Amino acid sequence: MSQRWFRLFLFLMLGLHTAQAQTATDTLRLLMPDRVWDGEQMHTGWAVAVQGHLIVYAGPKAGFSATAYGKAPLQTISLAGKTLLPGLIEGHSHLLLHPYNEVSWNEQVLEESAAERIARAVNHARATLMAGITTVRDLGTEGANYDDVGLKQAIDKGVIPGPRMLVATKAIVATGSYGPKSKSADVDYPKGAAEADGVEGLTKEIRSQIGKGADVIKLYGDYYWGVGRTARPTFTQEELSVAVAVASSAGRPVVVHAVTPEAMRRATLAGVATIEHGDEGDLATFQLMQQKGVAYCPTLAASESIALYRGWKKGQESEPVSITKKRQSFAAALQSGVGIVFGGDVGVFAHGSNVQELLLMAEYGMPIPQVLKAATAGNADWLQLPNLGRIQAGKWADIIAVAGNPLENLQALYQVQLVMKNGVRYK
Known part of the structure; x- marks a missing residue:
């Protein structure tokens, strides 16, 4: 392989690796539940977006625009019938x-x-x-x-x-x-x-x-x-x-x-x-x-x-x-x-x-x-944990989803469907 082609091969491989890294860390994940408990009150019609280990958007679904976050790939996670809460x-x-x-x-x-x-x-x-x-x-x-x-x-x-x-x-x-x-x-x-x-x-x-x-x-x-x-x-x-x-x-x-x-x-x-x-x-x-x-x-x-x-x-x-x-x-x-x-x-x-x-x-x-x-x-x-406890842009992405509405029935907290800690999904 000539030196020119070798450099091109390395460039392409580096680009592929970088793209894979961005996909893993920069993917924009849009959570679409029925309701969101933000730590202090319940909201309906909200969406929550997570990128890396952070919450980058929490608010009305109509107010979310993926273009505001550059060219990051978008993954939509449907959570119909569920409530999002902070971990x-x-x-x-x-x-x-x-x-x-x-x-x-x-x-x-x-x-x-x-x-x-x-x-x-x-x-x-x-x-x-x-x-x-x-x-x-x-x-x-x-x-x-x-x-x-x-x-x-x-x-x-x-x-x-x-x-x-x-x-x-x-x-x-x-x-x-x-x-x-x-x-x-x-x-x-x-x-x-x-x-x-x-x-x-x-x-x-x-x-x-x-x-x-x-x-x-x-x-x-x-x-x-x-x-x-x-x-x-x-x-x-x-x-x-x-x-x-x-x-x-x-x-x-x-x-x-x-x-x-x-x-x-x-x-x-x-x-x-x-x-x-x-x-x-x-x-x-x-x-x-x-x-x-x-x-x-x-x-x-x-x-x-x-x-x-x-x-x-x-x-x-x-x-x-x-x-x-x-x-x-x-x-x-x-x-x-x-x-x-x-x-x-x-x-x-x-x-x-x-x-x-x-x-x-x-x-x-x-x-x-x-x-x-x-x-x-x-x-x-x-407990002096300023980055946790609220679903709010800029907070760490500790988020759970439960079936039903815990405001109507606290037993819903036993029905945990999704667990995310620091942006990593465990469940």
């Missing part, structure tokens, strides 16, 4: 746990190998993504050290399918408060979280976790270590305030497990981002949270799941006291106007069934439009 954002998960009616928490922490827990987590991540949850805030490995960081990295690299992850690594507990605990005071079991105390201890542990890859810091503001195993505060006001100051200096938010009003009050005054559970929260406490800009993650599905595991037959017998208290605390939260984070503590119950929490939020009195917002735009705001 749902789960605010409280544990991908390294599985339901307690399968294996108890103690046994998972003490007896399951790291390999088994990671293998399970790979399946959990896939199930979560296929259920339309494209982002999770994973709040503690529960004895699995820093394996959430590795799981997150594997997902980001495309090694395994799964949701985008914000990870907390090890939760932080006061010495002596957390489990597993032996019946003998002479035996000390490995813990499901990191023990740290005082200004120096907390500072060192928080900085260590940030160095290992933590996106968020989680503390247990109270636990069942009071007389008669009652819930009592663990960290002092000073300790919580120090934790927030240390984490904030590195740009990490702090979240606190708290079920008692006193622990919730201390965490709120310390300036945490969210409070998890709040089983005994009262109106005054939620009003303080609302005033201070602290959001509430109620984890209703975990509470109901634990009650069911203990033998409660929902709909057939009266509620246990724990569920009645939970209803009362959630009602007080709604009355106060505090921000509500969608997060079910999934791992206590099955991964992939995350929307149980959303159905319970509606059952307990939250209007369905507010429920849908909590799972999309609301969580994007509270």
